[in-house]
Amino acid sequence: MRSFIISSSAVKIDRYYDKNFKELAIESIKDLEKKISEPLEPEALIISSVAVEHLDKQSNIAGIIADYLGLRNIRVYRVESGEASGLAAVQIAHSLVSSKAVKKALVIGVDKLSDMPNAKIAELYSYLKDSDYIQIHGVSPLSEAALLAKIYMKTYDYSYEDLFIWPFTMHQNSPDTPHAQLRFKISPDSYKESPILAEPLRLLDSYPFGDGASALYIVSEDVAEEYDVNVSIEGLSSSNDVNDIASREDLLIFSAVRDSFIKTLKMADIELGKLKYIEIHDNYTPNAFIVLESIGLADRGKAPELLQDSMIGSAHVNLSGGLKARGNPWGATGVYQVHEIFSALLGEFKKSVLGEIDYAAAQNMSGCGDVSYSIVLKRVR
Amino acid sequence: MMFERSPAKIWRNRDVLYRLKYSYCRDCKRSFYPPRGRCIYCGSSNIEHRYSSGRGVVKEFTVVYQTPVGFTDMSPMVIGLIEMEEGFRLLAQIVDVKPEEISNGMKVEAVLRRMIVDGETGLIYYGIKFAPLIEKS
Numbered sequence: 001m002r003s004f005i006i007s008s009s010a011v012k013i014d015r016y017y018d019k020n021f022k023e024l025a026i027e028s029i030k031d032l033e034k035k036i037s038e039p040l041e042p043e044a045l046i047i048s049s050v051a052v053e054h055l056d057k058q059s060n061i062a063g064i065i066a067d068y069l070g071l072r073n074i075r076v077y078r079v080e081s082g083e084a085s086g087l088a089a090v091q092i093a094h095s096l097v098s099s100k101a102v103k104k105a106l107v108i109g110v111d112k113l114s115d116m117p118n119a120k121i122a123e124l125y126s127y128l129k130d131s132d133y134i135q136i137h138g139v140s141p142l143s144e145a146a147l148l149a150k151i152y153m154k155t156y157d158y159s160y161e162d163l164f165i166w167p168f169t170m171h172q173n174s175p176d177t178p179h180a181q182l183r184f185k186i187s188p189d190s191y192k193e194s195p196i197l198a199e200p201l202r203l204l205d206s207y208p209f210g211d212g213a214s215a216l217y218i219v220s221e222d223v224a225e226e227y228d229v230n231v232s233i234e235g236l237s238s239s240n241d242v243n244d245i246a247s248r249e250d251l252l253i254f255s256a257v258r259d260s261f262i263k264t265l266k267m268a269d270i271e272l273g274k275l276k277y278i279e280i281h282d283n284y285t286p287n288a289f290i291v292l293e294s295i296g297l298a299d300r301g302k303a304p305e306l307l308q309d310s311m312i313g314s315a316h317v318n319l320s321g322g323l324k325a326r327g328n329p330w331g332a333t334g335v336y337q338v339h340e341i342f343s344a345l346l347g348e349f350k351k352s353v354l355g356e357i358d359y360a361a362a363q364n365m366s367g368c369g370d371v372s373y374s375i376v377l378k379r380v381r
Numbered sequence: 382m383m384f385e386r387s388p389a390k391i392w393r394n395r396d397v398l399y400r401l402k403y404s405y406c407r408d409c410k411r412s413f414y415p416p417r418g419r420c421i422y423c424g425s426s427n428i429e430h431r432y433s434s435g436r437g438v439v440k441e442f443t444v445v446y447q448t449p450v451g452f453t454d455m456s457p458m459v460i461g462l463i464e465m466e467e468g469f470r471l472l473a474q475i476v477d478v479k480p481e482e483i484s485n486g487m488k489v490e491a492v493l494r495r496m497i498v499d500g501e502t503g504l505i506y507y508g509i510k511f512a513p514l515i516e517k518s
Contacts, residue, residue: 118447119448119449119450119453120450122447122448122449122450123449123450123451125449126449130415131390132390132394132397132415133394133397133398133414133415134472136398136496136497136506136508137460137472137473137474137496137508137510138445138448138449138451138452138455138458138460138474138496139460139472139473140449142445142447143443143445143460143472144472146443146445146460147441147442147443147460147462147472150441150443151441195446196444196446197445197446197447198443198444198445198446198447198460199443199444199446200443242421244471244472245462245472246414246462246463246470246471246472247413247414247421247469247470249422
């Protein structure tokens, strides 16, 4: 059973000191509402957020956001699956709609990382790791990614400068992404002035902390038929790996990313070559290359060599600027990714680069591939 | 007094945190840490729990400057990927040595050190870090 996306929207990722998370969530659906012809009447609201308990001392956020949206007597859910929460929420919405439990589901991803100092956000980010045995050592996805960068460089004989092509490319893409947090280009050697976070990784190898909210309206086939434009969810899946990278037998392939992507393509019944546009989860530079190699866009160790003008083979990757430059407001990130590929299929995002495309995909993970979700969309009309 | 971290949580994990209790799979003969009831490699539940010698080798390491709250006074902090004598690997801090003196292949051993100070009035938690191995003659 398929489900369909008929509208989406995204606020510019930024620092919204004047808005709380509820107001940001409400802001995120304004454009979405304008694009549909009838009042927004979802039967289910699915909220994706990672940090709201810690940043706002708030639980039951799905019920509270529904209240502020004026929605009553509907199903409300909150989804948290680390940085991959956004695409996990989309999968819950798809399940509700395709199982005919509801006909209309509203997904909102929201997080506000600029509400606390950076050290606090770094602490919250370490919560992605097992609190009993990994987090307690001060280990976070940052230190894991730094270790992966060193192993990647030594295994495949790259210098740090070779890997910098990723952040450079992401900042080439972001200036004309309306909702991107960092809408500026950087020079090929700007890393020299970028402070080290965990050697060899520098600030420009990481994502900016920011506030964001993005929304999707996912409906059943009979509802979708009433609309001129719609896009079907053709495939989606997820997979997981051990939480600590130390125990992985193969550190340079994210098995959760690989497995979830294979399952998603199988469900969509298409080959990888059909995808002309993919948004991937590039929380750190080495992770971007490992993801590209894990989903099969490049052979092992070849992604930095093959990446040219944000393309690998026939696929454009991260035209939004990716987490690196568009931004990574944790629980909202996967929803932003789907908003981008949905808009691209409608010809409303990066059309000058992509032209008309039929299929696009997104991949959203937590940490260094601890869990990963993926989705394939198809333009129906 | 407000605790950010539960003292009971540290106490119940004492064998894993302080004695490096790990799992050994009798079926696929592989070891892993922290211990689990099923093998993370083959899925078998034919598992026994063992205790590590505390000695290992640095496979890779990084010097971390953006440290989380609770670790900021340790910055820059070295996190190492350490392969233990028993074959399992873990991530932990490397101490008692300057970062520029650490190299891959360096032998290290577990030492008891302060891990986290829980705010200004909270408890001080101790745990295992790794220091260069001192060979005993």
